[in-house]
Structures are given as structure tokens and as C-alpha cells.
Amino acid sequence: MGIRNILTDKEPALHKVCKPVRSFDSRLHKLLDDMKDTLLEANGVGLAAPQVGILRRVVIVDTGEEMLELINPELVETDGEQVGPEGCLSVPGRYGLVKRPYYAKVRAQDRFGDWFEAEGEELIGRCFCHELDHLDGILYTQVMERFLTEEELAADE
Numbered sequence: 001m002g003i004r005n006i007l008t009d010k011e012p013a014l015h016k017v018c019k020p021v022r023s024f025d026s027r028l029h030k031l032l033d034d035m036k037d038t039l040l041e042a043n044g045v046g047l048a049a050p051q052v053g054i055l056r057r058v059v060i061v062d063t064g065e066e067m068l069e070l071i072n073p074e075l076v077e078t079d080g081e082q083v084g085p086e087g088c089l090s091v092p093g094r095y096g097l098v099k100r101p102y103y104a105k106v107r108a109q110d111r112f113g114d115w116f117e118a119e120g121e122e123l124i125g126r127c128f129c130h131e132l133d134h135l136d137g138i139l140y141t142q143v144m145e146r147f148l149t150e151e152e153l154a155a156d157e
């Protein structure tokens, strides 16, 4: 188990453009394993490497069926639109109203460098877009319409 510390949005690392991964080595595998442990522990849907202070293009998404490892991911297709509440482990306790595509398809490399595609709708489509934004230093708070109010959050529970 390797739980890493999740940075909050005041940290400069969260606002930088991450570099591509070039070495698919044991150091990358350790990062991926630690990020999965950290995401499970934090009860989140997705986690990007800059959130644990590593400025590389690495994302984990928990689809509910599997923990997807996305290395050097690119958005290759989107469709539709959804507007809904969105949160981030780096912005604890707050939620915003964010417009995203309803469907998203990504192309990425696995931990051995092989390319594959993954797609998702609703929460997973939203999560792909949110996590890929992290790799370019963009937080949802920069693209949201507004924060949800306490009343709206209470009504959601």
C-alpha cells in the first residue's frame, strides 16, 4: 500500500502543464499502484498525477468495473452535453456546476506503453474530461458555471 498525499488547489503543481511519460518502468508502475491506493482510500472516481505532486500525464479512473490506468491520454471523441455537480479531491468540501460532454472517448497508453481506447457516458465521460484537464493545469473551478450553494448541496443528500 502506498497512500500519497493529495494536494489542494493552492499548490502550484496543480496549475502546471504535465509532461508526457516516456519511460514505462518500475517507477511508473509504483506511481500507478500508489495512485490507485490513494484513490480508493479517498473514495474518489478519478485522480491525476499532479494531484499527488507528479507533473506527468498519468490518470486513474474508477469506472465501477475497473481501475483504468490512462497514460498520455488524449480526448479523441465527445458527444452530447451534460450540466451537473462536480467535485475534486483537490477542492475538498465544495462542488460546482460544470458543463461537460455526455460521452467521451479517450486514447491512452497502458503501463507497458501499449495504446488502447476507453469510452464512457455520464459520470465516466465527465470524469475523463475532468482528469485530462488536470494534466493541463486546469481545475473544474476554472471552467464551472458557479459553486453549488449549501442549500443545493443539502437538497442533494
Ligand code: NI
Binding pocket: 087, 088, 089, 090, 130, 131, 134
Ligand atoms: Ni480533480
